[in-house]
Amino acid sequence: MQKDTRFFEGNIVKKICIVGLGYIGLPTAALLANRGYKIHGVDVVQSVVDTINQGKIHIVEQGLGELVKKSVESGNLKADVKPDFADVFIIAVPTPFRDGYAPNIDYVISAAKSIIPYVKDDNMVVLESTSPVGTTEKIGEILKNGGVDISKIYIAHCPERVLPGKILKELTQNDRIVGGTTKIATKKIAEFYAEFVEGEVLQTDSKTAEMSKLTENSFRDVNIAFANELSILCDKFGINVWELISLANRHPRVNILSPGCGVGGHCIAVDPWFIVHAGGYEARLIKSAREVNDHKAEWCIEKIKNAALKFELQNGRKPKVACMGLAFKPDIDDLRESPALNITRRLITDGVDVVAVEPNIKTYKDFEIADYKKAIEISDIIVFLVGHKEFKGLKIEKEVLDFCGVRNTNI
Numbered sequence: 102m103q104k105d106t107r108f109f110e111g112n113i114v115k116k117i118c119i120v121g122l123g124y125i126g127l128p129t130a131a132l133l134a135n136r137g138y139k140i141h142g143v144d145v146v147q148s149v150v151d152t153i154n155q156g157k158i159h160i161v162e163q164g165l166g167e168l169v170k171k172s173v174e175s176g177n178l179k180a181d182v183k184p185d186f187a188d189v190f191i192i193a194v195p196t197p198f199r200d201g202y203a204p205n206i207d208y209v210i211s212a213a214k215s216i217i218p219y220v221k222d223d224n225m226v227v228l229e230s231t232s233p234v235g236t237t238e239k240i241g242e243i244l245k246n247g248g249v250d251i252s253k254i255y256i257a258h259c260p261e262r263v264l265p266g267k268i269l270k271e272l273t274q275n276d277r278i279v280g281g282t283t284k285i286a287t288k289k290i291a292e293f294y295a296e297f298v299e300g301e302v303l304q305t306d307s308k309t310a311e312m313s314k315l316t317e318n319s320f321r322d323v324n325i326a327f328a329n330e331l332s333i334l335c336d337k338f339g340i341n342v343w344e345l346i347s348l349a350n351r352h353p354r355v356n357i358l359s360p361g362c363g364v365g366g367h368c369i370a371v372d373p374w375f376i377v378h379a380g381g382y383e384a385r386l387i388k389s390a391r392e393v394n395d396h397k398a399e400w401c402i403e404k405i406k407n408a409a410l411k412f413e414l415q416n417g418r419k420p421k422v423a424c425m426g427l428a429f430k431p432d433i434d435d436l437r438e439s440p441a442l443n444i445t446r447r448l449i450t451d452g453v454d455v456v457a458v459e460p461n462i463k464t465y466k467d468f469e470i471a472d473y474k475k476a477i478e479i480s481d482i483i484v485f486l487v488g489h490k491e492f493k494g495l496k497i498e499k500e501v502l503d504f505c506g507v508r509n510t511n512i
Contacts, residue, residue: 114293115139118187118219120212122149122180124367124435125261127158127230128165136174136297141187142180144216152179161259161434161461163330164269184216189225189293192216192240193261195367196230204233210388213240217247225290229370231314232258233375237307241282258307259294260314265366265433276300280310285378318372319387324358325369326390329397332360336404343509353502362486362504363398363440365429370394370438398440401486402447407454408482408502416481419454423480425473426487426505427459434461441486445493454482460491 115138119130122144134140144150152159156173159165172178184190194208209230218221220226226244228237237258246252259279263271277298281287287304295302305313328346337343346357364370373391377384405422412420429439436442449455449468457468464470473491477483482500485492488507501508 114188114225114296116141116185116187117189117191118143118184118216119191119193120184120215121194121208121230122153122190123193123195124162124265124268125263126158126191127153127160127169127274128162128263129191129193129229129261130170130178131165131172132269132272133297134175134177135168138177140172140178141185141469143179143182143184144180145182147182150180150182153178162268163266163328168269184219186219186221187224189227190216190220191227191229193229196232196236196371197270197367198371198374198378203378204375206232206236206239209236209240210243213243214247217244217249220244220249220254222250222253223255223288225257225258225293226426227290228258229261231260231318231372231375232311232377234308234311234315236311237280238282251282255281255283256307257281257286257290258310259290260310262314262317265430265435273297273299276303278303278305278310278313280305280307280313282307293495312376314373314378318369319376319390322364322369322373322394323365323390325361326393328358328360329363331357333397335398341509343506359506360397360504361440361506362401362444364394365437365439365441366435367437370429370440398444401440402444402451404500405444405448405482406448406451406453406506412481412500420481421454421456421479422448422482422484423456423458423471423476424448425458425476425483425485425492426489427457427465428461428487428489431488431505432461432490435461444486459487460489 117124117133117138118141122142130142132138149159156170158169194212197205199205203458227239231488241251241256257279259277263277277294279287279291279302291302291304328394335345349355349357373387377388384390409420409422424445427442428435445457456471458473458476460472460473485503485505485507488505492507
């Protein structure tokens with residue numbers, strides 16, 4: 102049976118202010134609102150605020166629409182463009198990188214400054230955004246410079262570790278790491294998360310917590326780079342990479358991941374650069390993996406352009422090329438750092454007649470989105486960039502370039 106409020110060592114958490122209502126902030130807000138907390142959600146985009154206050158969502162995530170609707174109707178979730186007083190402040194804003202892959206924490210800094218007028222004694226301030234080492238301590242400095250007595254509040258980093266498409270499930274079931282700027286902050290905020298997290302809540306310091314998230318995503322990036330490099334080698338050697346991987350993975354201690362057209366998303370394609378930027382020469386492997394994965398998209402572009410040129414020489418006209426999928430992974434609408442989107446853009450810029458397909462979005466600002474069945478009908482070359490469920494099992498009698506294995510029976 103769920104409680105309406107949460108208790109820990111005499112403190113009562115009734116209201117939570119979540120700054121950033123995107124792919125992490127909104128699911129977190131809806132989840133906690135349905136656990137009985139009063140949630141004040143903050144987003145700088147007025148249209149996002151209006152959409153949420155209507156009980157609707159602006160992103161695609163399984164089960165989120167129903168949960169947000171229920172949260173708003175109960176009165177437990179309200180959105181605004183400005184923060185409000187609360188017991189806990191959770192910052193869940195983007196942390197992209199600048200030119201040269203330098204970390205950009207401007208959104209975190211802005212979020213921290215925005216809550217200064219509302220932070221009071223005994224409040225908790227939690228950074229969930231994946232951030233360079235030292236960012237949580239910087240939040241403390243910003244609050245202190247704004248007049249907050251940080252000796253009387255609790256500050257920590259608690260990185261999310263969720264998979265798009267399974268966010269609502271993984272927000273509670275995954276283990277969580279809480280790293281405070283002080284030991285008491287770690288303890289207090291870990292107790293708060295333990296009230297709704299079913300997995301284990303692990304305690305450390307803020308720098309270790311920050312580095313842990315960067316390490317997790319860098320580890321995955323390195324492993325994907327191995328698969329992507331293997332796919333390029335197999336193409337050179339005339340070997341089916343999907344069959345090769347399925348055979349190699351029969352070894353009891355081998356688990357090679359599936360290659361794709363690169364690596365996307367706000368985490369894996371971004372976080373390793375935070376380590377490389379700070380680590381320099383000592384981050385050689387992590388940097389090489391990033392370069393391999395970025396190169397895979399360039400390699401795909403060349404393969405597509407070569408196929409288009411061959412078609413033109415044989416048929417006396419330029420082909421229509423269907424780019425199937427724009428999201429950074431299957432069955433979501435998230436285009437952040439998507440190699441498929443970047444490939445599509447580059448092909449259009451280079452003069453290829455592209456038919457863009459993404460079944461999880463209706464429109465896109467730079468070009469028209471076509472229905473996938475129509476795209477296959479009118480196109481000469483079909484390029485699978487993302488393995489959406491709609492693309493599986495399609496019978497196609499035209500030239501196909503499959504960079505994601507959607508047509509392969511070995512995966």
